[in-house]
Amino acid sequence: MVFWNLKTTRLEAFKPGIMSRAEIGVNLVMVYMEIDPGREDTGHEHPFDQVGVILEGRMEMFVGAERKVLDRGDAYFIASGQRHGWRTFNQKVKLLDVSQTQKR
Amino acid sequence: MVFWNLKTTRLEAFKPGIMSRAEIGVNLVMVYMEIDPGREDTGHEHPFDQVGVILEGRMEMFVGAERKVLDRGDAYFIASGQRHGWRTFNQKVKLLDVSQTQKR
Numbered sequence: 001m002v003f004w005n006l007k008t009t010r011l012e013a014f015k016p017g018i019m020s021r022a023e024i025g026v027n028l029v030m031v032y033m034e035i036d037p038g039r040e041d042t043g044h045e046h047p048f049d050q051v052g053v054i055l056e057g058r059m060e061m062f063v064g065a066e067r068k069v070l071d072r073g074d075a076y077f078i079a080s081g082q083r084h085g086w087r088t089f090n091q092k093v094k095l096l097d098v099s100q101t102q103k104r
Numbered sequence: 105m106v107f108w109n110l111k112t113t114r115l116e117a118f119k120p121g122i123m124s125r126a127e128i129g130v131n132l133v134m135v136y137m138e139i140d141p142g143r144e145d146t147g148h149e150h151p152f153d154q155v156g157v158i159l160e161g162r163m164e165m166f167v168g169a170e171r172k173v174l175d176r177g178d179a180y181f182i183a184s185g186q187r188h189g190w191r192t193f194n195q196k197v198k199l200l201d202v203s204q205t206q207k208r
Contacts, residue, residue: 002167002186004179006157025153026184027131027204049129053110053157053200055177063106073159075108075200080130082106096157096179098202100131 043085048100057093147189152204161197
């Protein structure tokens with residue numbers, strides 16, 4: 001799909017508490033996600049960059065030693081290899097995330 | 105920079121009519137752009153995917169044979185090799201764009 005209207009995009013269950021739609025290209029993966037309140041990823045890392053922007057709601061994210069509460073319009077750049085995680089609060093969070101297509 | 109507040113991010117001249125901030129990682133390039141009204145890219149292509157989301161304003165974009173007016177919250181996925189271009193109307197457009205780090 002070339003153009004996405006994120007208000008009407010049909011989502012699928014991705015992980016517990018996360019609905020998403022993903023498009024996998026030659027080298028990029030774009031994922032629109034809606035994350036339920038009260039969810040957490042305690043941290044992980046991978047050998048490729050990951051970036052994104054908060055479209056609605058508020059979440060806390062940490063990347064390496066930096067930790068920040070992100071609101072709508074805040075973006076993040078997780079450099080390859082940096083440990084990172086996040087948690088949501090009492091509201092749903094909508095975000096667009098981009099990382100690398102995994103070689104199979 | 106890990107976390108970007110796009111309201112206070114300091115921008116640099118990128119092309120005529122475009123102010124931007126870019127972060128270049130191992131494999132991803134994230135660029136926040138503010139494009140002046142009345143600008144146009146008549147079209148080009150490249151051998152890697154490019155994706156992004158409109159954060160403010162309205163622009164027309166074409167990708168291959170598809171053409172659409174994009175508003176805030178609309179996203180695009182330009183597959184590798186697809187010819188694409190855009191034009192802005194009478195207002196400034198703010199967007200976040202992600203593509204691939206170019207090998208040197």
